[in-house]
Amino acid sequence: MADSTASVLRHVLDNGLTVLLKEARTAPVISWWVLYRVGSRNEPVGKTGISHWVEHMLFKGTERFPAGTLDKRIGREGGVWNAQTSFDYTAYFETMPAHRIDLALAIEADRMTNALFDPHEVERERTVIISEREGSENSPTFWLHEATRAAAFRVHPYHHQVIGAMDDLRSMTRDDLYQHYRTYYNPNNAIAVAVGDFDAGHMLERIEAYFGGIPRGPEPPPVLRREPPQRRERAVRVEREGNAAYVYAGYRVPAATAPDWFRLALVDSILAGASAPGGGGIGNRTSRLFRALVETELATGVGGGLYPSVDPYLFNVLATVRDGRTPEEVQAALDEEIERLAAGDVSQQELDKARKQAKALFAYGTERVTGQAFWLAFAENFSDHTWYEHYLDHLAAVTLEDVREVAARYLRRSQRTVGWFIPVRDTAHEGGPA
C-alpha cells in the first residue's frame, strides 16, 4: 500500500503554476489534471454558463491540434480524457498508459493559451450546449435544484446553475467567451496534478519543459459578492408535469476551510449515509434519514451531501416521496429527525461508525489514479492538498460534543431553504419550458 501513503510533492513554477505530484507505482497508468480557478462562481448575470461553454471550446482545437484530431490521438493511445465545470473550478484531465503521458502534457500546455474559439465552432457548440440544458430540463429534479439554489443565494453567484440560463446561452458571443478564457486561463490561476507510475523528479522536469515558457497573466478579478446572513426559512414550490413529488432541504454551511466543515461531514454521514473523498457510495440504509423516511414508507429514497466549496454553501437533503404519500408527511418526518439530532441526540457509537465508514471509503478512493489526482487538484483549489491527504485525521479530531454543537448551530430552520416538487398534469397552456 505504498501508493496511498506516498507523500505529495508540491512545487510552484516561476510563472505561478502550482504543481502537485504523487507517485503511485501499482499500475502502469498516469492521471494528469489541470484545474483552473474559475467556475460558475465567477460569472456575472447575463453571462451565466460561460465557464462551462469555455470548457467545451477547449475541445474545439488549437493551431497545433485542430478540432477533432485529439479525440483520435488520445483514443489511439488507449487513454481517456474529459473535463468538468463546477461552481468553483473548471478541470481537464487525461488518464493514459504511463509511457504515453507526454501527449497529455502537450495538450494541456497548448490549450492553456492557444484555443482558437473559431466563430463557426462557437455557433455549433451553442446548440450543443442548449441541447445539454434541454436534456437536463427533462428531469424534474433539475427544475427543483435550479429553483432552490436561486432561493438560497440571492446575491452570491452560487445562485445560478453551472449550465447557465437559457437566454444567456442564446445571447453570449464569441468575444465574451474568448475574453473569459483570456482572463482566467493563466498558469498563475491553475493547478496541475499528476498521480501514477512516474518518477516525480523526472515528471517535474517535463512539466517545466511544457509549461515553463507560458507567461504569467494578470491576476483574475476576485469574487466580491457575499451572501448576506439569512434570517428566516425560505421555501419554494415547483409545479410541473411529473409522476412523483420530491422534498428538498438545503442548510447553509461554511466553506470547506472552516473547522466546522469536518464536523458537519460527520453529521452528514450520520443523517444521510457515509461519504468520503473518492470512495463512491456504500448503502445508506442504516442512516437516520433512511430509517425515518424510507423504512416508514413515506419516501422511496433519500440522500444527502456536503460539498466542499470555496465560499459558504449548503448541506443538501433530497427525498423522493413514495406514491400515495404527501410532501407534507415527508417534510414533517424529515424535520423531526433533523431536529432530534440538532437537540443533541447522538451517540459515540454512531460517530465511530461514521469514521470507520470514511476510512474504508477513503481506502477505496486511493486505488485509482484518476480519483486521487482529481481530489488533490480539487482540494488545492478550495483549501490545499493536505485537506485531502489528512482527511481522516481531520475526522479523527472531531468529538461527540463538536458534532452536537454544529448540529445545533447549523441545522436550524431559519438557516435553510426548503423546496417541493409537486407533480401536476399538463401545464402547457401556461407557457412551455424556458
Place this chain on the structure above:
Amino acid sequence: MMTLPGPHDIVRHVLPNGLVILVRENPDVASVVVQGMLDTGSLNDGAGQEGLASFTATMLLRGTTTRDFQTIHELLEGSGASLGFGAGLHHTGFSGRSLAEDLPLLVELLADALRRPSFPDEQIERLRGQFVTALKIHEQDTRYVAGRMFRELVYGDAHPYHRPPDGTLESVSGITRDHLVGFHQQCFGPRGMIVVVVGAVSAEAVCRLVEQHFGDWANPAQRLPQGLPLVPPLGGIVRREAALPGKSQADIVLGASGPSRFAEDWQAANMANHILGVFGMYGRIGAHVREKLGLAYYSFSRLDGGWGPGPWRVAAGVNPTNVEEAVQSIVAELRRITQEVVAEDELADSKANFIGRLPLQLESSEGVAGSILSMELYGLGLDYLQRYAPEIEAITADQVREAARRYLDPAAFALAIAGPDRSAAQ
C-alpha cells in the same frame, strides 16, 4: 509494462456442486472486490409476472432466516462494505466490496442472502412501493420510454427480450410472497454460479471460505436455462413516437438486434460499432450529429452483446425540431458503415484503442474482476487477454463491413422517439 491477468495468476476452482470460484490476488490495495452471477434472470419471469426476477433479487438482502434487514445492513455499512444484487435477462448478478479483513463477513452475507432469504411480508410491501414509484417516474422519463418502445419494436411480442425486466405497474402489483419464494426455490442454485474475488487476499483462503459457505448447497429443482426463439425480421422501418408533456428534449433510439457475445463475428461487429458511434467523441455518429451539425449533446451507438441477441442501437437527445434531421444523419451513417469498407487508418485507430486501453481497464480490482467474469461466463478461456491483441489485429475491413451489414440495415430498423408533443411545436 503491465502483466495481464491470465492462467499464471488467476486461480480457478470448481466445487462438486458446479459453483466456479476465480481469484486474483492484488497485494497493492487495501480492499477486496467480489463479483459474480447466478444462472437465472428475468427470462424466467412468468407471463403476467414481469419484474419477478428483479423483485426477487432485490429482496435477497431484506431479511434471511437468521438476520433482519437492519442487522444485515448494519453489518455491511458499519464496516464500510457494500453488497448488491440485480437481475439481468439471463443472469442475476451480484457485486460487493469491503476492506480485505472483512471478506469473511461479505461471503457469509452473500451465502445467507442467496441460500436463506426469508421474504418478510413487510419488506415485500415496502419494496413494492419503491418499485411502483420508480415505474411511475420512468413513465415520465423520455430516455426510458424511448428505450422501452425500441425494445418492443425490435423483438415483438413473441420474443422474451421485448418484456420489461422491471415489470409493469400491473405485474409488480400482482407479485405475491408465494411467487417470490417459488422463484427462489426453482431458479436459485449453485449450478452455473460464478464467484470472482480480486484484492488483498490469498487465493487459497478465498477458495476455502467460499467452499465453507457454498460447498453443501444443492438444488436439484434448479430450472435449466431455456432456449430463445429467433428474433423476427423487421422487414422495413418500424417507428413509434410518444409525446410526454412538459419536456424540452426528444430522445431517439434507432437500431435492431445485434450479435451475442458468442457470435463468431462478435469482435468484428464490436469494431464496427466502435467506429460507428464510440471512438473518440462518439465515433462517426458523434462527428456528424454533434460536431458537424451541432444537433445534440449526446449521440452515440452501443452494442450490448451478452448472452443472446441484445440490441445494437444508436441513441441521441435532440431538440424536437431537429428530430428528422438527426434521424436522417444517423441513417446516412448506417448506410456508410454497411456499404463501404472503413478506411485503413480508421480501422487502425480503433484497433489501437481496443488494445491500448487495457492498462486503464485493468487498473482497478473491479476492472480485473469484470474481465475475469466475462472470461468464465462466455467461455473465453483464462488466457483470453494473452490472445486478445493478435485476435484484434487480425480483424479486416471487410469483416467489419460484413458484420455491420449482417445486423444493421439502413432500410429496416426500429425507431423510437419520446419527447415533447411535436405536432404542437410545429
